[in-house]
Amino acid sequence: MEYSFSRRISALQPSAIREILKVTADPSVISLAAGNPSPETFPAEDMAAIAADIFARRAAPALQYGISEGYAPLRESTAARLRERFGAGGPRDDLIIVSGAQQGIEMAAKCFADAGDAVLCEEPSFIGALNALRSYGVTLKGVPCGPDGMDMDALEAALDSTPRVKLIYTIPTFQNPSGVTMPAENRRRLLALAEKHNVMVLEDDPYCELRYDGPPVPPIKSMDTEGRVIYCGSYSKVIAPGIRLGFVCAPAAVISKLTVAKQVADVHSNLFFQMLVHEYITTRDLDGHIERCRGLYRAKRDRMADALRACKALKFRVPDGGLFLWCELPDGLDGLEFCRRMARKGVAAVPGASFLADESRSLSAIRLNFSLPSLEQIGAGCARLIETLDESVTA
């Protein structure tokens, strides 16, 4: 039979990325396409010990229903770290535990955007967030992203010219996919522009702990005196993604609405792992663990940059952190077609156009992930990438 789906979900089309990602099911394929952290970084031994202890001493509360705001001790330990490390979250803010930053973004879209409202975002930007926003019928308007992240003049022009802007969605630190970081002065200007135009800022910050070079840049949330910033953080990249835990720090009035959305969405996030993560971050050496993750990823990033430097036709910036390297191909080479050719050589990458507000445009760029593949796979994958490029240019 024919199904009559809602307009909002009918507007969401399967992405071209799925076709590319399918090849990664073949274990012989080298995937530079994922957004996964490396399993070497999962603190599985500590987690196993804590899990055994929870089962032994607190099984009943860990397996029972919890409250939608999340496990109170984890809310407190998360808020404390955010405040002490990043200066983010003030007395008027509150925090809710969600099932990954993805859920924070989806719920913020649900709570703020009516169909037809506009959301400004970096272009390129994270597909998962763009699709969450699209799933509420919003109009996405991309703001070009340069070496300093979102272009502030272009943002100002977009705010002036776009009706019904409700949110500015930004990944200011080690942006996905471009890898760039917005400097502190641009963050202040973004916030001032948001205030002037009375729009909310949705700050997506899953990679902030994964800095390999340079001094930290404070989150936009740390500059938020008015209560205009909704900050989404994640335990996926510093602990493990499969447990699906993240958090949102925002003004209490906003958290109150997000809690209503959370209650109808799934009641609460997995309580057992909320307890486990709280135990881990308060009794184990999270900072030492993150330092080890940084060392591992720094080496992988350097390996990838070294391998790509061998080819003069490729343009890229070495990111200061995060999981991704954005690679520009020679002009005229379509990223999607290039990824298809790479896939035939057993290497997967994501075409740059997948990250556009308008996915149908052509873009001579691809996104490469360096966190999941081994050093050897990075070397071999980049060699095949360059091989594909040589063949594409001579063809």
Add this chain to the structure above:
Amino acid sequence: MEYSFSRRISALQPSAIREILKVTADPSVISLAAGNPSPETFPAEDMAAIAADIFARRAAPALQYGISEGYAPLRESTAARLRERFGAGGPRDDLIIVSGAQQGIEMAAKCFADAGDAVLCEEPSFIGALNALRSYGVTLKGVPCGPDGMDMDALEAALDSTPRVKLIYTIPTFQNPSGVTMPAENRRRLLALAEKHNVMVLEDDPYCELRYDGPPVPPIKSMDTEGRVIYCGSYSKVIAPGIRLGFVCAPAAVISKLTVAKQVADVHSNLFFQMLVHEYITTRDLDGHIERCRGLYRAKRDRMADALRACKALKFRVPDGGLFLWCELPDGLDGLEFCRRMARKGVAAVPGASFLADESRSLSAIRLNFSLPSLEQIGAGCARLIETLDESVTA
């Protein structure tokens, strides 16, 4: 500052139930208000052993990102049990793992209902589902619920008279809150009416395994030859609710849309517990475990029914299964006011009006839960209930 929330979320008001539930934070209060299974039923020892094994042998895949459809072996074992035990799910159906049946209902609302569409539901019905539907701007229309569940003549009249009906939402087995079960012939009629009016059926069936008396009634999904039924099931009541795992069985074209909604909602459900539950249901004695749960809950239900029979002014039906007993007060006694008086005596229950499509109506009924309190608490709680009633009637 003032926040401009979306219309859909602004329409969701905090329920009167919250005020009542607050008193349950006091441990001296006897709560007959919850919808929680008893922690005595959680198979924590088996779960602990399986968790240790997953950490020891498969930590990396259990903690890594998974696919939005869910862990493939769990999808298969869940679908197999559904087919073999309940005759539900045919060759054109597919199954997705979600974070509790609640998420299945929310995503079905997102995928099917545009703002202004109507959804027909039993009245009274489950608040969590009603709020999930409300959060997409649908108009709820309650269909009276009698001893056989949703009244079929009233459903037919509602379908004839209500514009833009997209879904019939029903809990046909041990309905929450009324406890009643829809007979098989009514299920067939409901499906025929849905076909005639070309609307989808959203079947919410979290309690089906918890039958204490009488022969099983097949789910509506088992009668679905056209692909019109979206079936939501749950592991909350037979394993544990805090792990947040449930499933949706529906036509493949519907599961495909729900998968898009799941991907933007939270990428996937906690993968570690998906693996754990699969291991549990395929290597442990799930049937024996459920039999023990039934024994425990049957005794609690009987204890509650016996205690309430002492008061002739109360009217109730003994439910054949599930977690709830619906108790009608003498005419003219408002359920909300009655629950406030009970709360002052240290007993919490939920006013019947909380379960109405129009919550502002007065209703001389309350919902009592018998799964969570101990036998002693059930006895003491019901005694205080009757005491409250005596005082209310003489006042």
